[in-house]
Amino acid sequence: MSYPDHIRDQAEQVMRRYPQGRERSALLPLLHLVQSHDGYISEDGIAFCAEALGLTKAQVQAVSTFYTMYKREPAGDWLVSVCTNTLCQAKGGQKVFDALADDLDIGHDESTPDGKFTLEHAECLAACDYAPVVTVNYEFFDNMDEAQALELVHQLKEGKRPIPSRGAPLCTLREMSVQLAGFEDEREVGLEGNAQGDATLAGARLAAEAGITAPAFDPTAPLVAKEEAK
């Protein structure tokens, strides 16, 4: 079990976020952290978390196997998730998944032999207004059809990094796992990544075009009657 110093430093920083004596709260971020190093939850990663938090390996494994985002096999640089839940499916999500599975020649939760791609069908990604949605390392590619999804994967195969509809410019899954462990995106472009699309702004735009605002208010009005306030 050998993790480099920077991982050990980061682990300590993670543990300090939680109240003293409550360090076990750091387990989920620590699992993201070891995944950032190994690309999956390895035996070493489990042992590392167990040692850091004074848990048994069985306790750590019980947790790591509960959550979908902890991968049990080495995952690819690009985790392609396709929502195939009811609404995305109605709008063509399953067809998108099938096209990608066919193109990459892998099924759900499988990776390409070159270690570049992992494909999964995802349960609702909370973007039904952009159905069907695909994410790459959890950044959104909205309103996808089969041709667009195939083009996205082809660009990744060629070493390009297509810009997500919403989210930051792509980083690898390992790099993303550092952020999931609770560290800020070190890239300035990360925070600036676009967060909007037509659906996000549909109501706000309609209101603005019609000149509609919420009823006016007096920001100085007291919250409670004067005699009530202590």
Next chain:
Amino acid sequence: MSRVTVPGPRRPSEDVLNKLKPVITKRWLSPGAWRRDVYEQLDGYKALRKALTYEPGDLITFMKDSGHRGRGGAGFPVGMKWQFVPDDGQEHYLVVNADEGEPGTCKDLPLMMNDPHSVIEGIAIASYAIKANRAFVYVRGEAVHAARRLRGAVAEAKEAGYLGKDILGSGFDLEVVIHSGAGAYICGEETALLDSLEGKRGQPRLRPPFPATHGLYQKPTCINNVGTIAAVPHIVLGGAEWWKSIGSENSAGTMIYSLSGRVKRPGQYECSMGTTLAELIELAGGMEDGHELKFFTPGGSSTPMLSAEHVDVPLDFDNVSKAGSILGTTALMIFSDQDCPVVACWRWLKFYQHESCGKCTPCREGNYWMVRVYERILSGTGTPADLKLLTDACRNLLGRSFCGLGDGATSCVTSSLKYFKQDYLDYIDGHKQPLFDAVQIGAH
């Protein structure tokens, strides 16, 4: 069957446009509103300054007066929840539930990404009211951009003295941690969320005791949905009467209605509480060409589906409940005559089967077996007895598990059998093309 088709998006009528009430979404059109400087120019952190001039107890009274109810699905009165946290000198916590992931929901992610400081400001006010010095935001793991923006907002707020020690000279201290989950829908259930935040498997706890007295680390804890919290600064600035004046009876304020599916312009529409589906569809430019409304969920997949006859039900807590469903998260998934309610239920149940934490037998086994019954029906080998079997399974599931996930799973089954039994019978009687080959999927 005649189809009502609306030709092209058209401008909604004035009456319907006036249902729009941009409050929570008012900054979304301002570029860079996720940055502190822009947020401050748009009334940002004024509510915190105002709140800090009151005693914590006054804020709780105020929140009760405002009629503000939780936006996470249950609609619990927020002021009452704050009051439940005992003020006995023990360490206690505010936990914000930002684990959005119920099929249909898509309003919290845009909120966190576009206006993260409103969440942070709401947290500061709520924590001050309940006298908590530590707050945690449990963000859905997959919501990476939302977490990124929230972390950025925490750092910016700290720099400006809105978080940290002695906030704005008030003597009040607050640390906020943004904690990413790891992909488990069940962690949106508040006690499962607490276990997950404690570094365990996300499984719900038996209640009582309730989180208000035995929550995070068995200490008093207030758990609020992120949308609930983000509304707090607006309410503090506008006042209780203002907030009540926007909504309907027993449902104060605005609600972000999330429209998805067969409408021309899916998206987020913030309106006064009590807006109807007919009005919302008009706002969204009408149904897609060639599609006629058949069924919809008023608030996500866990709320019983309603049918076209319910388009004029005011979508607020009381009226949706009277119509036999739940307002939930106002995640309106809109399906047409070209969508099949049986297929929709099958896919939702596969979701519940996957997301059941496995703790309670009725939920773990019930969902597994219901999926199989649906596959039998959809492969054309079902029998009328299967419908009774589904009804029985739901009866044995509803109310028999620790948390609401199992209950939620029965919603679509029971409601679709109520409104669309014929769609089931069409598969059983061979009037409809089977979705799968029975042999291939192993249905028997």
